[in-house]
Amino acid sequence: MKLRISAIFTFILFWYIVVFLKLVELPYPHKVLFVFTNLLFHPEPVLGKSLVEHATASVLRVLTASSIAFAVAIPMGVAMGWFEKFNVFTSTIVEILRPIPPLAWIPLAYILFSKLSNPVQTAQLFIVFIGAFFPCLISVVDAAKNTPAELIEMAKAFNADNKKILSSIVLPYSLQGIITGIRIGLGVGWMSIIAAEMLATSGAGLGYFIMVMYEVGGRIAEIISGMVLIGIIGYSMNWLLLKVEKMVMPWR
Amino acid sequence: MALEVIDVSKSFNNLKVLDNITFKVKDNSFTCIIGESGCGKTTLLRIVSGLEKADSGEILFNGKKLEINDVGFVFQDDRLLPWRTTLKNVAFGLEVRNDKRALEKAKDVLRFVGLEEFENYYPKQLSGGMRQLVGIARALAINPKILLMDEPFASLDAQTRNRMQAELLDIWNEEKKTVLFVTHNIDEAVYLADKIIVLSKRPARVVEEIKVDLERPRDRTSLEFVDVRKRVLELLNK
Ligand SMILES: Nc1ncnc2c1ncn2[C@@H]1O[C@H](COP(=O)(O)OP(=O)(O)OP(=O)(O)O)[C@@H](O)[C@H]1O
Ligand SMILES: [Mg+2]
Numbered sequence: 001m002k003l004r005i006s007a008i009f010t011f012i013l014f015w016y017i018v019v020f021l022k023l024v025e026l027p028y029p030h031k032v033l034f035v036f037t038n039l040l041f042h043p044e045p046v047l048g049k050s051l052v053e054h055a056t057a058s059v060l061r062v063l064t065a066s067s068i069a070f071a072v073a074i075p076m077g078v079a080m081g082w083f084e085k086f087n088v089f090t091s092t093i094v095e096i097l098r099p100i101p102p103l104a105w106i107p108l109a110y111i112l113f114s115k116l117s118n119p120v121q122t123a124q125l126f127i128v129f130i131g132a133f134f135p136c137l138i139s140v141v142d143a144a145k146n147t148p149a150e151l152i153e154m155a156k157a158f159n160a161d162n163k164k165i166l167s168s169i170v171l172p173y174s175l176q177g178i179i180t181g182i183r184i185g186l187g188v189g190w191m192s193i194i195a196a197e198m199l200a201t202s203g204a205g206l207g208y209f210i211m212v213m214y215e216v217g218g219r220i221a222e223i224i225s226g227m228v229l230i231g232i233i234g235y236s237m238n239w240l241l242l243k244v245e246k247m248v249m250p251w252r
Numbered sequence: 253m254a255l256e257v258i259d260v261s262k263s264f265n266n267l268k269v270l271d272n273i274t275f276k277v278k279d280n281s282f283t284c285i286i287g288e289s290g291c292g293k294t295t296l297l298r299i300v301s302g303l304e305k306a307d308s309g310e311i312l313f314n315g316k317k318l319e320i321n322d323v324g325f326v327f328q329d330d331r332l333l334p335w336r337t338t339l340k341n342v343a344f345g346l347e348v349r350n351d352k353r354a355l356e357k358a359k360d361v362l363r364f365v366g367l368e369e370f371e372n373y374y375p376k377q378l379s380g381g382m383r384q385l386v387g388i389a390r391a392l393a394i395n396p397k398i399l400l401m402d403e404p405f406a407s408l409d410a411q412t413r414n415r416m417q418a419e420l421l422d423i424w425n426e427e428k429k430t431v432l433f434v435t436h437n438i439d440e441a442v443y444l445a446d447k448i449i450v451l452s453k454r455p456a457r458v459v460e461e462i463k464v465d466l467e468r469p470r471d472r473t474s475l476e477f478v479d480v481r482k483r484v485l486e487l488l489n490k
Binding site for chain 2: 151153160168172173209249250
């Protein structure tokens with residue numbers, strides 16, 4: 001804990017020095033802190049929304065899209081880990097799609113969904129979906145595949161059918177992989193939404209906020225405030241899920 | 253009324269593991285199968301349980317094919333589910349059978365083996381001996397006709413192992429089941445068995461069946477006990 005606090009202080013000190021020496025054109029930390037705390041709840045004049053409102057919009061998008069991604073990736077991953085043939089069949093396609101960064105999907109997504117009533121929203125959800133889906137899937141497949149053969153044999157010795165083996169052995173064994181997958185998936189999804197928001201008018205969202213602050217004339221303190229909040233939220237989601245992990249797996 | 257293993261042979265690829273294994277086991281008797289490490293004991297139990305198919309031969313129980321539902325299996329490693337408490341682990345087989353009273357029955361069995369205080373412990377929190385006892389309770393819970401035990405005490409220290417053997421005999425005395433107990437420990441076989449089936453080195457054949465007519469509880473240091481031990485040792489070294 002002491003080390004962590006001194007790390008933060010060192011960083012801020014470094015920031016002051018860099019600005020003081022005019023090495024880069026940055027506002028001082030306390031200036032950013034002032035803007036940040038001010039904008040947290042008070043609407044910023046250009047867009048008329050506070051940081052919290054922007055953050056809420058981004059978080060909701062990520063949660064919606066990631067939930068859909070996880071709802072597909074978890075059962076699919078368990079099935080892929082369990083049925084070798086299904087794994088070979090799907091992993092071929094997965095392995096080709098997986099290295100494509102979520103951001104590379106942005107132009108295609110905007111075109112694909114252009115005919116819908118809310119193309120921007122849909123495309124952004126789609127991009128987060130892509131970002132969250134693959135890391136989660138890979139993590140779940142890996143865990144499910146490693147289910148010890150001994151435990152499966154034990155279940156068979158008690159005459160368990162495939163359904164019981166899947167629900168009582170493979171799924172709980174994969175729980176660690178599922179939670180890790182959700183954690184990493186949310187992380188990637190969070191980065192993807194910020195990028196996706198920067199590319200299109202979405203009315204609200206931290207990515208959109210940063211972009212607009214840049215376009216109206218390089219409001220550095222506002223931009224950094226947005227970035228800081230992105231960092232804080234990303235960190236908190238990760239932290240929260242690590243706690244959840246301990247809670248749902250008391251046997252570890 | 254008996255369990256019959258008739259002419260069972262098994263090879264893995266080109267490795268012959270079991271060679272015409274034939275023996276009969278009386279109802280409610282305690283039979284130990286002894287053979288050196290790697291000779292095919294686990295394979296034999298897996299075939300008897302139906303987990304593995306024999307290349308030839310058959311397993312009969314009272315003249316009919318033995319059903320996997322009639323068998324309770326206790327493994328060499330405990331194979332408890334780490335995410336389940338003791339109680340839920342014991343209930344596993346009952347759950348598979350869709351028993352509505354699974355937890356109640358599991359509780360009864362835990363009381364029976366003396367682990368009721370530990371019903372909410374996870375396997376990680378139990379000692380090795382307790383874990384094996386939970387494995388035994390899990391097998392007993394489904395009230396099997398035949399109990400197959402694959403070196404359940406092999407990983408325990410000598411003292412715990414002796415205590416567990418005595419405890420197992422207590423359980424068996426009350427629950428009268430047909431037990432097929434695999435071991436490579438001679439002392440253990442002589443202490444537990446009504447009958448010892450001695451297997452040869454791989455490929456395993458039945459070298460001899462030895463009746464052990466000593467009274468229980470057996471004194472491991474008595475002359476008769478040591479005599480039987482000697483006999484088994486000679487046969488194993490043949
Ligand atoms: N599924 C399998 N595929 C290939 N070979 C196998 C398989 N199962 C067992 N064997 C081989 O069969 C032989 C007998 O194995 P088994 O596990 O039955 O021996 P064991 O008598 O139980 O040994 P231990 O006392 O060490 O437990 C070994 O050489 C093993 O390598
Ligand atoms: Mg073995």
